[in-house]
Amino acid sequence: MKPLLILVGADKGGVGKTTTSRALLDFLARRNVLARAFDTENPRGTLHRFYPNIAEIIDLSRVRDQMKVLDTMQSAAVKVTVVDLKAGNLSSALDTFEKIGVLEAARSGEFDLALFHVVGPSIASLDEMGEVAKYTKGLSYIVARNFINETNFFEWDEKTFKKYFAGLSNAREIEIPKLNEMAYEQVDLAGVTFTDFIANKTPKGQDAEYSFVLRGYVRKWISDLNDEFEKLELIKSLLAPQQSSSDPSESNENNA
Amino acid sequence: MTDLLSLSGAESFRVFDTDFPNGDLAGYFPASSRVLDFSKTGGQVEIFDTILSETHFDYVVDLEANLLQGFFKIYSDIGFEQAAAEANLRVSVYFILDRKVSSVSTALTISKSCKHAEFIPVRNEAMGNILTVPQAANVYGQIRHHRDIQLPRLSVNALNYLDQPDFSFANFLARNGDGVPLELKIEIWSFLETVYNQRQSGDMN
Numbered sequence: 030m031k032p033l034l035i036l037v038g039a040d041k042g043g044v045g046k047t048t049t050s051r052a053l054l055d056f057l058a059r060r061n062v063l064a065r066a067f068d069t070e071n072p073r074g075t076l077h078r079f080y081p082n083i084a085e086i087i088d089l090s091r092v093r094d095q096m097k098v099l100d101t102m103q104s105a106a107v108k109v110t111v112v113d114l115k116a117g118n119l120s121s122a123l124d125t126f127e128k129i130g131v132l133e134a135a136r137s138g139e140f141d142l143a144l145f146h147v148v149g150p151s152i153a154s155l156d157e158m159g160e161v162a163k164y165t166k167g168l169s170y171i172v173a174r175n176f177i178n179e180t181n182f183f184e185w186d187e188k189t190f191k192k193y194f195a196g197l198s199n200a201r202e203i204e205i206p207k208l209n210e211m212a213y214e215q216v217d218l219a220g221v222t223f224t225d226f227i228a229n230k231t232p233k234g235q236d237a238e239y240s241f242v243l244r245g246y247v248r249k250w251i252s253d254l255n256d257e258f259e260k261l262e263l264i265k266s267l268l269a270p271q272q273s274s275s276d277p278s279e280s281n282e283n284n285a
Numbered sequence: 286m287t288d289l290l291s292l293s294g295a296e297s298f299r300v301f302d303t304d305f306p307n308g309d310l311a312g313y314f315p316a317s318s319r320v321l322d323f324s325k326t327g328g329q330v331e332i333f334d335t336i337l338s339e340t341h342f343d344y345v346v347d348l349e350a351n352l353l354q355g356f357f358k359i360y361s362d363i364g365f366e367q368a369a370a371e372a373n374l375r376v377s378v379y380f381i382l383d384r385k386v387s388s389v390s391t392a393l394t395i396s397k398s399c400k401h402a403e404f405i406p407v408r409n410e411a412m413g414n415i416l417t418v419p420q421a422a423n424v425y426g427q428i429r430h431h432r433d434i435q436l437p438r439l440s441v442n443a444l445n446y447l448d449q450p451d452f453s454f455a456n457f458l459a460r461n462g463d464g465v466p467l468e469l470k471i472e473i474w475s476f477l478e479t480v481y482n483q484r485q486s487g488d489m490n
Binding site: 244249 | 326327329330333334337338359362363364365368
């Protein structure tokens with residue numbers, strides 16, 4: 030299987046980027062796809078708190094940590110790497126990756142690279158899409174519209190979004206549905222994965238006493254999210270490894 | 286319904302009254318009731334989690350009309366039916382129809398969202414018979430229901446008597462209607478007999 034590098038990022042903070050990374054790692058685990066993760070929220074490491082066994086905290090501005098991610102992709106037993114980019118660092122990370130040849134290597138097929146760009150309710154989020162477009166040619170570019178922590182009025186309407194989106198020939202779109210706020214808080218408080226919360230398990234795997242209603246909310250949310258992830262060609266290929274080695278240009282998300 | 290449960294003792298049942306903050310029903314059963322705001326997640330947790338964790342009680346959930354669709358969406362989304370079945374809980378939904386066709390349509394929608402519950406449309410004679418409207422009768426025929434209940438029309442005097450804060454059907458039955466004016470006693474007795482006979486008849490099916 031060809032290594033797959035998934036970047037999850039946004040140039041604006043508070044749009045639910047780490048939640049998207051968590052949801053993605055949860056999805057992969059449920060589908061028995063082994064993944065490793067790098068958390069660039071240095072030094073705090075939000076993602077690491079939920080996935081202490083597979084997520085490592087790194088500082089992507091340090092060469093040593095860039096090597097830790099990029100130079101190990103071919104040799105690592107686990108072929109899927111998820112990098113949760115620090116809030117506000119999307120453009121700079123892509124710029125760095127472009128300069129050191131990472132994006133070009135992905136375009137030439139050495140490995141697959143997908144960018145999950147999490148956008149929130151502000152116009153600034155839409156502007157980001159235009160800004161990162163120059164980096165995403167030939168790569169899987171997924172715009173994740175995040176409704177999970179929708180507390181503000183959306184500054185843009187559907188028509189405005191489609192206008193921005195139409196300018197990105199290779200972009201695919203998913204929606205991260207809204208999750209009940211109390212359910213979200215409880216998962217956060219419990220410090221467990223969404224899957225473990227549904228299964229009523231503590232971080233140590235013991236039986237927990239989470240609310241049935243809140244677990245139900247998370248279960249429904251996960252189910253809706255599964256549908257969103259599964260409609261992506263990238264995910265379809267990942268779940269059907271025999272097809273993943275085919276020409277990447279056949280993928281709908283690689284048609285730039 | 287709640288009075289019927291109360292005949293087994295105040296400790297055998299619990300009432301969740303969603304008429305927040307008034308709690309009209311809770312006013313009749315203060316010791317066994319909680320008035321809660323179902324539009325808030327905390328209220329939802331209180332109802333469903335309590336029912337599933339304290340299964341030795343019978344429960345009455347009195348739903349405000351504006352909460353009906355939201356309640357059954359959550360009921361369905363969180364998988365309450367399956368959890369209730371695993372806890373050996375029987376769920377019955379009594380849906381009170383009013384005089385609009387939309388009420389029958391809502392009953393159809395609700396009956397579909399609680400597939401494994403016993404669904405019982407309740408028609409109140411005082412509201413008229415919506416089923417004389419062909420469109421309503423057609424929709425009504427599509428509702429999966431185990432039986433239906435018809436509430437006999439009550440006189441204004443009887444309704445006023447029942448609305449007294451200290452009135453209780455259970456006490457009325459226990460005291461054999463003593464102290465109630467004879468005319469009302471006969472009317473209420475007849476009302477209860479008609480309603481409970483329909484219920485018992487359904488239970489035996």
